[in-house]
Amino acid sequence: MREVYQEQLGKLADELASMSTMVGTAMERATQALLETDLTLAEQVIEDDMQVDEARSRAEEHAFGLLALQAPVAGDLRTVISTIHAAEDLERMGDLALHVAKTARRRHPHPVLPPDVREYFSEMGRIAVKLAGRVHEVIRTQDVEAARGLEEDDDEMDDLHRHLFTVMMSPEWSHGVAAAVDVTLLGRFYERFADHAVAVARRVVFIVTGKMPTS
Template structure:
């Protein structure tokens, strides 16, 4: 019975890792759709979002069943609680990729991004996807050092995000208010996506150490 229980715990972790891969794929495609005004990719991200929602529901159902039926304690209890919170963060990451894809679709066939900020978004997209892939590996390995390394990657996204405000508030911004609003919202989506990836990694630190690293408010999309 206990062996089956631990198999279920491991399966829960594997399901979370798969979910992290899903949202990494979603942001990778959404970023490409944004940069290339690719309607097909945008539509794929939009239609696939339901799979991420279903994955979260499955993870939470499995976690609550383990709580109710197995009454886990110590590390096992931390694993189940972390899974519930991580599934929520991963689902929000999927939503943020969805928002990016919808922006690309809304402006199609026109490009959303002025040339002036394309490189910034290309960089943010690469880092955001890398963070999600790293979170996937952290879920699988529970490597505390690897989990903590995500903080540095997140700082890079924060720096680019801050730079975007400097660009759109500058006197030489020629693209108007609508473009500035698009850039502001899209920058926020990437910044929040990265924050949620870090939150997932922090949950894995909690599983291993029993201590939740300090963090700011990362609960709102």
Template sequence: MRTAYHEQLDALTNRLAEMCGLAGVAMERATQALLQADLPLAEQVITDHDQIATLSARAEEDAFVLLALQAPVAGDLRAVVSSIQIVADVDRMGALALHVAKIARRRHPQPALPEEVNGYFAEMGRVAVDLGHSAQEVLLTKDPEKAARIREDDDAMDDLHRHLFTVLMDRDWKHGVAAAVDVTLLGRFYERFADHAVEVARRVIFQVTGHNPDEEQLPAAR
């Protein structure tokens, strides 16, 4: 039989998963806005950000009520404590998508990115969206196998980020300092988005298995 505790914890987990989904969609749209200098789409991401902030506040409150009314112990308590920590990570994922959208808006009608690095950001966007989905899946299924996919995506993001810096540092960079500053910040936003998705998965797996995933398997967020 389902207890009130489990029902409330499931509701909280579903809310976290919903936030992850919204953060993924926000990053997908922000990336498109960035690549296509699409102002309405950038503004949609900026407006929609309120939803994530609202869900975030609600999830914190849900966790608090759960602790107050159910006074869970042992593993059940760990699950709620993890949820409180996960809220902060997913909230940040949403904020990073917002930052990307704001750069797209600030540079409009110019594209924020030099043509030369569009491909990197298209790919970083794809990987970020994938990470959002994977974190959502790990939250819902708590499956350590699925966490492995997060590791691959995070490695892919690191590679892209490294290559992007190689392009930036090249003596042939012709796009000036302002574009380099934007590209540096944007690259950092995608990398941090990935770090937070990794952190969500790490916390879920820790909560289920009682130990941190091997550093080899799932690198800690930087």
């Protein structure tokens, strides 16, 4: 009976790892759509978002089923509850990639990003995809040190996000208010994507150690 239960917990981890891959792919494609004004790619991200939502529903249904039928205790209970919260964070990451894609679609055929900030978003997209990949690894390995290491990538994302405001507040900014609003919102989408990735990693640390990191 215990062996079957552990197998079910393993399936929960598989579901989360799969979601991390899905949202990483979504953000990679959304960033490409943004940088290349690619409507087809933006539409693909928008269409595929439903798969992320369905994956979260499956993970939650599975987790609640374990709570109801197995009455887990101690470490197992931490795993189930943390899975529910992590699935929520991963779905939100998918939603943020969706927002990027919708912005690219809304402005098509015109580019969203002024030349001044394209390099920033290229780098922010790279970091976001890297974070999703590291989340996948952490979920699979439950490596506490690797999980804590995501904080460094998040700091890098925060730095880029702050620098965006420096560019927009510069007297040399000549792209108007609409472009500034788009850039502000997009920067926030990437920053929040990174924050949710860190939140998932912290859940893994909690599962392994029983202590939730506070910073």
